[in-house]
Amino acid sequence: MEELQISDNLCDHCQNKVSVGHKFCSHCGSAQNYKEVVIHSKKWPNIQQIGLFFMIEILCCTTSLLIEEHSLTTLFCIDGIMGIAALLFFFNSWSETKNILKWPGFSVWKLMGLITATILASIMVTFVVDHLNELVFKKEMEYYSIFAFHKYGTWLMFASIALYPAIFEELAYRGYLMQKLLSVVDEKEAIYISSILFFVIHFSLISVFWLLPFALFLGWLRIRTKTLWYGIFIHFFFNLTACFLDLYPLEDLFGLVFQH
Amino acid sequence: MENQSDSLCNSCYRPFVPSDTYCNNCGFPFQGTKEEKDHHIANRTVKEIDLSDLNRSVESACNSLYWIAGINAVSAIFIFFTAAPEDQFTLLIMNVILVGAFLAFGVLGKTKPITAMVSGLSLYVIIQILNLIADPTTIFKGIIFKVLIIVYLVKGIRAVLEADKIKKELNIE
Numbered sequence: 095m096e097e098l099q100i101s102d103n104l105c106d107h108c109q110n111k112v113s114v115g116h117k118f119c120s121h122c123g124s125a126q127n128y129k130e131v132v133i134h135s136k137k138w139p140n141i142q143q144i145g146l147f148f149m150i151e152i153l154c155c156t157t158s159l160l161i162e163e164h165s166l167t168t169l170f171c172i173d174g175i176m177g178i179a180a181l182l183f184f185f186n187s188w189s190e191t192k193n194i195l196k197w198p199g200f201s202v203w204k205l206m207g208l209i210t211a212t213i214l215a216s217i218m219v220t221f222v223v224d225h226l227n228e229l230v231f232k233k234e235m236e237y238y239s240i241f242a243f244h245k246y247g248t249w250l251m252f253a254s255i256a257l258y259p260a261i262f263e264e265l266a267y268r269g270y271l272m273q274k275l276l277s278v279v280d281e282k283e284a285i286y287i288s289s290i291l292f293f294v295i296h297f298s299l300i301s302v303f304w305l306l307p308f309a310l311f312l313g314w315l316r317i318r319t320k321t322l323w324y325g326i327f328i329h330f331f332f333n334l335t336a337c338f339l340d341l342y343p344l345e346d347l348f349g350l351v352f353q354h
Numbered sequence: 355m356e357n358q359s360d361s362l363c364n365s366c367y368r369p370f371v372p373s374d375t376y377c378n379n380c381g382f383p384f385q386g387t388k389e390e391k392d393h394h395i396a397n398r399t400v401k402e403i404d405l406s407d408l409n410r411s412v413e414s415a416c417n418s419l420y421w422i423a424g425i426n427a428v429s430a431i432f433i434f435f436t437a438a439p440e441d442q443f444t445l446l447i448m449n450v451i452l453v454g455a456f457l458a459f460g461v462l463g464k465t466k467p468i469t470a471m472v473s474g475l476s477l478y479v480i481i482q483i484l485n486l487i488a489d490p491t492t493i494f495k496g497i498i499f500k501v502l503i504i505v506y507l508v509k510g511i512r513a514v515l516e517a518d519k520i521k522k523e524l525n526i527e
Contacts, residue, residue: 116378117525123376123383127522134519138512141472148476156483230444278515283469290473294480299451 137278143183144274150179151266151295159297164240166250173258180266190273194322205327208315212328216335219304221344230300237340248341255337260330267292267309268316268325285313308332365395380525401520408517415510416463418503419474423456425499452481467514475507 103112105119105126112119112126119126154176161168184191237255241247267288275284289309296305312325363370366380375385380398383390430449437445455477463470482500485492 113378118376118378118381120370120374120376120378123381125381125523125525127525131519131522134515134522137515137518141511141515152480152483156487159484159487230447279466279468283466286466286469287472290469291476294473294476297480297484299448302451302455 133277140274140277144271144278147179147183147266147271147274148291148295151176154179155295155297166240166244169240169254173254173262176266177258177262180262180270184265184270187270187273190277191269194269194273194316194320197321197323199319200323205324208324208328209331212331213335216332217339217344219308220336220339223301223304224344226300226303237337251337251340252334256330256334259333260326263292264312264322264326264329268312269322272313272316281317285310285317289313364391365398398524401524405517405520405524408513408520411513412467412510412517415471415506415513416460416467418506418510419456419460419463419470422474422478422503423453423460425496426456427453452477468511471507471511471514475504475511478503478507 103114103126104110105112105122105124106128107124108119108122110119110121117126118124125131154172158164158168158172238247238251241251241254244250271291272284272288275287278284279287289306289312292309293302293306298305312328315328316322316325361370361372362368363377363380363382363384365382366377368377368379370377370384376383380394382394386394426449430445430453433445433449434442456474459470459474459477462473482493
């Protein structure tokens with residue numbers, strides 16, 4: 095039945111019948127895949143746009159590395175520029191990206207399950223990362239020191255480390271970047287590339303053990319669920335747990351439990 | 355059912371039926387003038403040569419990922435033996451990850467060239483930037499090699515896309 099319908103294809107140029115499997119019209123000679131050719135010719139400009147976006151990200155992140163004395167002002171300035179860039183690129187491709195802001199097949203149970211798994215994974219990763227950093231770099235990782243002096247330091251830390259990346263990194267990497275990549279490569283490759291770029295921009299080679307799998311999972315989830323929202327929640331709770339453990343280290347929590 | 359014919363297209367050598375004005379596989383004008391037929395064959399040949407050149411560019415670009423891995427491995431051995439003992443373990447871990455990553459990208463390049471080259475290029479650029487921040491003089495060390503690698507990879511990415519476009523235009527898989 096399906097074959098019968100396909101065999102009734104008409105040439106876009108001369109409207110004569112074109113049989114199944116015929117690549118050119120035998121009446122007028124025009125190629126039957128000109129739409130695909132047009133799509134292919136747009137791939138290089140899309141790659142250039144992705145390159146521009148990533149260059150801006152690199153520029154912002156290296157600026158942050160070049161600043162010797164970090165303050166909340168510089169941190170928020172750089173975050174602000176990166177956030178604006180993410181929004182501009184995302185909304186510039188609004189016709190392609192708007193659909194991923196919808197939430198088809200929303201499920202509270204699925205969301206709660208994912209959040210629970212994320213919190214557990216984050217506890218495990220924080221524990222492993224702490225030990226790995228001590229082993230490889232002989233130093234501890236901590237987020238709070240830059241926020242500590244401020245009256246609302248804890249809240250600012252949550253906003254800067256949990257809320258901001260959850261929204262803007264997801265809009266940038268699983269949103270804009272992945273959507274643009276999907277117009278160049280297939281879904282699998284889009285997941286790989288967006289995850290590797292997400293890992294690379296964090297400037298931490300050792301994070302290959304957790305950041306890359308985390309990004310691959312978020313990419314896979316974004317493709318599978320066709321929405322950005324699960325990723326935003328997972329990213330938020332992953333980072334929030336890490337912040338929480340920075341304020342209340344696991345050893346202290348264990349100590350409290352065992353004392354009682 | 356199509357009529358079977360012993361006639362073969364002059365351009366792609368696929369069979370065709372006498373009622374066809376154009377070849378349904380390559381678009382060759384059976385009833386065109388000699389000039390039109392020659393133009394079609396010449397155009398197709400040029401595109402096939404372009405495709406072959408582009409495939410070579412892609413191969414070279416993918417091989418450059420192995421070159422990066424090799425150069426990194428050699429410099430890592432040198433750095434390992436000249437570094438302070440307390441830094442040796444950290445450097446070893448970092449370089450094993452880097453060499454492993456570029457080797458993996460090289461292997462991936464055989465099946466997924468765009469993923470391999472985009473990832474390899476971004477990682478390579480980031481490493482050069484981090485080296486530059488740590489020690490600005492490193493930018494001049496092997497500058498020609500660095501520029502060549504970046505040019506090769508960018509050209510490689512473009513070549514993959516161009517080759518795909520030509521395949522679509524020629525209607526070949």
